[in-house]
Amino acid sequence: MSPIVKKKPEKYKMPAKYVLLIITFVCSLTMLITFGANVIKGPINGVVGVTIVPFQEGISSMGRWIGKRRDEIVQIRTLLDENARLKDQVALLTEENTVLQQDKYELHKLQALFKLDEQYNKYEKVGARIIARDSGNWYASFVIDKGTKDGLDVDMNVIADGGLVGRITTVGPNWARVTSIISDDSNVSGMTLATEDNLIVSGDLKEMADGCITFTKLVDSQNKVAVGDKIVTSNISDKFLPNILIGYISEIKRDSNNLTKSGLLLPVVDFEHLSEVLVITDKKQTIEAME
Numbered sequence: 001m002s003p004i005v006k007k008k009p010e011k012y013k014m015p016a017k018y019v020l021l022i023i024t025f026v027c028s029l030t031m032l033i034t035f036g037a038n039v040i041k042g043p044i045n046g047v048v049g050v051t052i053v054p055f056q057e058g059i060s061s062m063g064r065w066i067g068k069r070r071d072e073i074v075q076i077r078t079l080l081d082e083n084a085r086l087k088d089q090v091a092l093l094t095e096e097n098t099v100l101q102q103d104k105y106e107l108h109k110l111q112a113l114f115k116l117d118e119q120y121n122k123y124e125k126v127g128a129r130i131i132a133r134d135s136g137n138w139y140a141s142f143v144i145d146k147g148t149k150d151g152l153d154v155d156m157n158v159i160a161d162g163g164l165v166g167r168i169t170t171v172g173p174n175w176a177r178v179t180s181i182i183s184d185d186s187n188v189s190g191m192t193l194a195t196e197d198n199l200i201v202s203g204d205l206k207e208m209a210d211g212c213i214t215f216t217k218l219v220d221s222q223n224k225v226a227v228g229d230k231i232v233t234s235n236i237s238d239k240f241l242p243n244i245l246i247g248y249i250s251e252i253k254r255d256s257n258n259l260t261k262s263g264l265l266l267p268v269v270d271f272e273h274l275s276e277v278l279v280i281t282d283k284k285q286t287i288e289a290m291e
Contacts, residue, residue, distance in 0.1 A: 120159065123241065123280045126150055130275055131175070138208050139165075139274045140183040147174045151281055155239050160277040163245040163268035164188070164233060168279065176279075181246065182208050182271050189237035190215070190246055193230040195222075201231065201246055201265060208271065212250055212264040220261050227252060231265055241284050 126146055133142035146152055148171055158165040158178050166180035181188050186203035199218040207213055218225065229249045233240040245268050252263035 115162075119162065120244070120280065123282045125159075125278045125280050126152065128176075128277055128279055130277065136205070138182055138205060138271045139180055140203070140205060140271070141177065141179050142274070144176050144178060144277060144279070145174065146279065147172045147176050149173050152176050152279055153281075153283065155283055157239075157241050157244065157280045157284075158277050159244060159280065160274060161269040163247065164240065165269050165271075165274070165277055167239055178277070180269075180271060182213050182267065188240055188246065189234045190231045191234040192218075192220075192225050192249075193232050195220070195224050195229075197225060198234055198236065199231070207264065212266055213247075214262065215249070215265045216255075216260070216262040218252075218261040218263075219259070225249070225252065225261070237284065239284055241280060241282065 128144035128146040128150075130139070130142050131145045133139050144158075152168060152171055154168050154171055156168045158167060158180075164181055166178050166183070166186065168176045169179045170177040179186060181201060181203055182205065183203040184205055188201040189198065190201045191198045197218060197220055199215045201213065201215050204212075204214045215231065227249050231246045231249065233242055233244045233246060235242045247265045247267040247269075250264045250266045252261055254261050
């Protein structure tokens with residue numbers, strides 16, 4: 001016969017739901033005892049002081065912590081709302097500031113054009129805005145928003161920033177193309193304002209990298225022309241009106257023929273930042289015919 005093996009008795013395990021029920025009962029009983037602790041006398045009072053008071057303090061601490069967290073959450077929400085409101089205000093103020101800066105910029109431009117209009121007040125002029133230009137960093141050739149409907153025509157002179165920009169080379173009903181004096185194919189008959197010596201101002205986009213264009217065929221037999229002298233359009237120009245400021249001599253040298261001089265000229269117009277111009281509607285040919 002096989003030996004009989006006795007099984008060990010299994011340990012009793014109380015179901016979790018009963019454990020939870022007992023804990024709930026104990027907690028409820030403890031709360032009742034806590035509420036009635038002021039009427040309990042004798043030994044029970046001491047037991048209550050040892051077992052219940054720490055439990056009360058724990059609950060109170062937990063309540064204070066929860067209350068503190070709740071207040072912090074309220075403050076965070078308030079700050080978030082305030083932050084969103086301030087962001088909206090900053091965006092609005094930024095937009096208003098941008099508009100004011102743009103208005104200020106436009107005002108300065110209009111003031112400059114007004115002064116330029118007064119400077120050449122003997123000519124009739126039309127204001128125009130640049131709406132397109134050729135590729136590159138310089139306004140060698142560009143399109144304005146006025147045309148034949150506004151009385152514009154080919155060869156009308158264009159000015160800005162106190163001096164000569166160029167002339168209209170093509171015109172449409174509501175647009176016109178301007179070729180500026182810095183263009184490689186531009187040649188302007190000019191003269192020194194102080195001595196009235198004639199010269200030729202030629203566009204040169206390579207030299208414009210240093211902010212200059214060239215001049216040639218200056219006859220300065222008395223050597224009076226110097227760096228810094230003003231150059232204006234001459235009376236003998238066939239397309240440009242006389243005495244419009246072109247720029248200032250920045251470099252001068254004698255040519256190899258020892259008869260003429262050439263050099264560099266700093267234009268008075270900022271050909272990197274143009275936006276508005278004035279078109280002189282009086283043409284050189286028309287004025288000469290009237291005279």
